[in-house]
Amino acid sequence: MRMATPLLALREGYSELAVGVLISLYALTQVFLSLPAGRYADRHGLKRPVAISAAAACLGAGLAFAFPIFPVLCLAALLTGGATGSAVIALQRHVGRAAGSPAQLKQAFSWLAIGPAFSNFLGPFAAGLLIDHAGFRAAFFLMAVLPLAAWFFIRTAREVPLSEEHRNRPRGRAWDLFEDPMFRRLILVNWFLSSAWDVHTFVVPVLGHERGLSASVIGTILGVFAIAAAAIRVLLPMVAARVREWALIATAMIATSAIYAVYPLMHTAVTMGICSVLLGLALGMVQPMVMSMLHTITPEHRHGEAVGMRMMVINASSVAMPMLFGTAGALVGVSAVFWTVAAVVGGGTRLAFRLRDDRTS
Secondary structure, three states: OOOHHHHHHHHOOOOHHHHHHHHHHHHHHHHHHHHHHHHHHHHHOOHHHHHHHHHHHHHHHHHHHHOOOHHHHHHHHHHHHHHHHHHHHHHHHHHHHHOOOHHHHHHHHHHHHHHHHHHHHHHHHHHHHHHHHHOHHHHHHHHHHHHHHHHHHHOOOOOOOOOHHHHOOOOOOHHHHHHOHHHHHHHHHHHHHHHHHHHHHHHHHHHHHHOOOOHHHHHHHHHHHHHHHHHHHHHHHHHOOOOOHHHHHHHHHHHHHHHHHHHHHOOOHHHHHHHHHHHHHHHHOHHHHHHHHHHHHOOHHHHHHHHHHHHHHHHHHHHHHHHHHHHHHHHHOHHHHHHHHHHHHHHOHHHHHHHHHOOOO
């Protein structure tokens, strides 16, 4: 959806700023829903939140299929974005609670992260092929069916109840979580790298459109990014027990900064694809390590709340970033967007090294 809707808007003659607003809407709902969704998952577990999310995502993509016009695309972005965020919070909470040790925690999140990485290949690649050969409505129809498959696979999962020790503990205010300096530091590092992921999703269709690439080629460039992210996550469970989280996160930040610096200098689909692969390898290792650390430093009865808080913070950024960089791209060009991200992520690397003092060491 995040590839198909901006391409349709660009083909209909909408500006880069309008496309930036459209992309921002995928994160807007999550800003307001993430914390309530986390608390809802703490109360109701896994299956009920995922069922509601699948219904909302199916409705959003179905509306885009029925009425492929810009206002409806904006509504579809709100529905599918909010649904995805709520489902991810419930899944991450469930997997974190199912792990039995710190080593298993890192391995479990590494395995879980393979799913979104695969879907980030399947979605853009399949949508690009359908757009080129059957039109945008066919792509939106496929996206409306996929949430039903998600619910089918998760409907028999077993819930993981809270331990007796944590069942009746008071929650306190959500923002109390930020009183922990390691939680603040981890969220900020995650924000830097999540923004880099989001900006790549936004600027590659704009850059590809600017250079005359077809929808299937653009989808393939985004798809190989997802394949690389999935590939590195397949390897993570085998190395997670031997490598500290902070070391992998710091390495990812250094690599991301360097790749963004050279990305706009690539002028062919092949070289852009190579950069996309390298960026996928760098960013793909981050989320499992962040989630492992997050569950380690957060009380058991507030895992869903902590995951929701993380989602809210990074999606608040995701609302602003596409509009900001859409404006910047229209004024000074897409290349400046890449170099700005390179500078911001590079400047934040120092925080990643400070994570080695955390309680998971």
